[in-house]
Amino acid sequence: MEVLKQRIITDGRIEKGDILKVDSFLNHQIDIELFNEIGKEFKKLYQHHDITKILTIEASGIGIACIAAQYFHVPVVFAKKTESLNLDENTFNSKVYSYTKQKSYEIIVSKRYIQKEDRVLIIDDFLANGKAALGLRDIVIQAGASLEGIGIVIEKTFQPGGELLRQQGIRVDSLAKVKAMENGRVIFKN
Numbered sequence: 001m002e003v004l005k006q007r008i009i010t011d012g013r014i015e016k017g018d019i020l021k022v023d024s025f026l027n028h029q030i031d032i033e034l035f036n037e038i039g040k041e042f043k044k045l046y047q048h049h050d051i052t053k054i055l056t057i058e059a060s061g062i063g064i065a066c067i068a069a070q071y072f073h074v075p076v077v078f079a080k081k082t083e084s085l086n087l088d089e090n091t092f093n094s095k096v097y098s099y100t101k102q103k104s105y106e107i108i109v110s111k112r113y114i115q116k117e118d119r120v121l122i123i124d125d126f127l128a129n130g131k132a133a134l135g136l137r138d139i140v141i142q143a144g145a146s147l148e149g150i151g152i153v154i155e156k157t158f159q160p161g162g163e164l165l166r167q168q169g170i171r172v173d174s175l176a177k178v179k180a181m182e183n184g185r186v187i188f189k190n
């Protein structure tokens, strides 16, 4: 997605630990016009999948998922993060290791909001090691629902998440693929 790549080049900042900061349009201040373009792109990619739910994870996934959902006309469900183990029989739970925060947390989704009839599209801002995506997928599996695919805004292809997911036969669509971050420059894969 060319407009997204250009925005990353002009406004992205590379931080230590291979972190790409995009706070000025994606993760802190939000550019709604760009989010609309992102939402339309996800809709185009999944228009024939009869998506019934968009699943994301708090906090940064929510904005993107909500804008995208306007094009799909379906509800957004966001997994809540909690540090304590939650053994509630009314929730699906999974564990996620956060690369950026370097700690694990639980994610929970009420059983009311994902059901076996659902055709789910997972949406998130970044794909790095794939832990967040795998945790969300685990919840879709627990629900017995169908995972139609994973839509990612920025995939860092030099980290293993994308390959790991695709090897498992999961469809992953990333709107910008960053293959390297060198000398303060972001280099895209094609």
Ligand code: 5GP
Binding pocket: 018, 019, 020, 021, 022, 027, 060, 097, 098, 099, 100, 124, 125, 126, 127, 128, 129, 130, 131, 132, 133, 156, 161
């Ligand atoms: P993963 O679970 O794939 O390792 O990491 C995905 C999550 O970590 C995303 O939801 C995102 O919040 C965060 N993340 C991973 N890498 C980056 C990065 O380079 N920049 C930012 N802003 N967030 C990242």
